[in-house]
Amino acid sequence: MREELILDHGQRLLLRDGYQNLNLDELAKAIEYSKGTIYLQFETKEDLVLGIATRVLKERTRLFERAARFEGRTRERMRAIGFACCDFAVNHRDYFNIEMMLKSASFWEKASAERRRLHGIQAGQTFQTVTGIVVDAIRVGDLPPETRPADVTLSLISITMGSHIAAMEPDIQMVCGVKDPLLVVRRNQDLVCDGWNWKPLLRDWDYAATDRRIKAEIFPTATWLNEA
Amino acid sequence: MREELILDHGQRLLLRDGYQNLNLDELAKAIEYSKGTIYLQFETKEDLVLGIATRVLKERTRLFERAARFEGRTRERMRAIGFACCDFAVNHRDYFNIEMMLKSASFWEKASAERRRLHGIQAGQTFQTVTGIVVDAIRVGDLPPETRPADVTLSLISITMGSHIAAMEPDIQMVCGVKDPLLVVRRNQDLVCDGWNWKPLLRDWDYAATDRRIKAEIFPTATWLNEA
DNA sequence: CGTCGAATTGACTGTGCGTCAATAAATTGT
DNA sequence: ACAATTTATTGACGCACAGTCAATTCGACG
Structure with a gap:
């Protein structure tokens, strides 16, 4: 085609x-x-780029869905998603620049309505995968019962996106002493999960063992994983 | 001139x-x-835009410095910085798109070395203002003694940047039910502070009262502040 | 008022997105 | 088999805009 x-x-x-x-x-x-x-x-260059972005996003959705099927406690499954995020960042290092472009208002208005719709659908699917785990966590009592699932998802999206951006920036790397940007991403995800009181808390569980299982079962070919 | x-x-x-x-x-x-x-x-268009961005950033640094002088506990002072961030976002709504541009690699390599340096210095100053409060917090025991200040600052930068981006996006607003994007930013900042165990925790202090004081003392003219 | 150097100009070049009249290919009708 | 008609494809062209530079104006000083 x-x-x-x-x-x-x-x-x-x-x-x-x-x-x-x-x-x-x-x-x-x-x-x-x-x-x-x-x-x-494609109507415009922007339309084409949005089409490409949506296709790459689809890959990420698939990766998330596979990670979500990791067997373990809800927070371990969310951790697998966190790894998926990092794996995606490694394998599509330059995609983040493009995702940044998508935030620009002038970009969207030059793309076709149909492609905007398709991108929205794909983004929604990624959201659903994450929120599914959050809902499970509330049901089994790993998260407090009054927790609102969408708020948790939004905070995780925020910390992940923000950490990726911040930890990649040379200025910030220098001044904050960043050695491994992906480690920063995962540590900040832990911080937010602890903030929601997502059991078991970081200090109450051997997540290093979880990480080894995730690596073995979900990302057997990943080479970027630093032990820390 | x-x-x-x-x-x-x-x-x-x-x-x-x-x-x-x-x-x-x-x-x-x-x-x-x-x-x-x-x-x-200016050598190029990018050089000019970086010059503008640095000047706007300088305004934000000044705002941060004023917020940091808020009298209260360390976490209250940090909260004032969070407000400063939101106030800046309101008064320079479109600046965030420009900050996004700056993440693009091709952008930096077209700007002059001198302007890159000046921007780095300005960014460093903002970092110092935030980290100063974190150091104070460790010294007075509001944060655990083993906490590494730069990690806290980095996590706050990350959650703030990420929340701004995520909460402004129409797709995400829809699917996460976002009503007030700036409220999302501040709630996520609370989450991260709680994650670091920054005393007093959200549930142990009347931060609504703090917010009123911040509004009165630091941002008397701000109109965007929703009570929640 | 003339000379020289610094400041300023705006017409010009190059690049690359987007268009559309012209052309080629495929399909249909007889 | 061939003409008519529809559909697919083209690539030269228009145009907007970043960046350049030879020509020109300005101003200081003798």
């Missing part, structure tokens, strides 16, 4: 060059169609 | 139009100098 072909090569070039330097003439050459054909499938 | 004039009008246009739509011909017309004169002061 032509759209898939465009997305395949578009993704490759986008991740290599970033949004600003993505050149549609070059993309046209790569897919061996003309630029006009690209514009039959 | 010419540079100030350029930055003044540049800031106005940048916040009105965003980075992509900032037009240097229009800026030249606004300052009643030619485009060539702009390029005598």
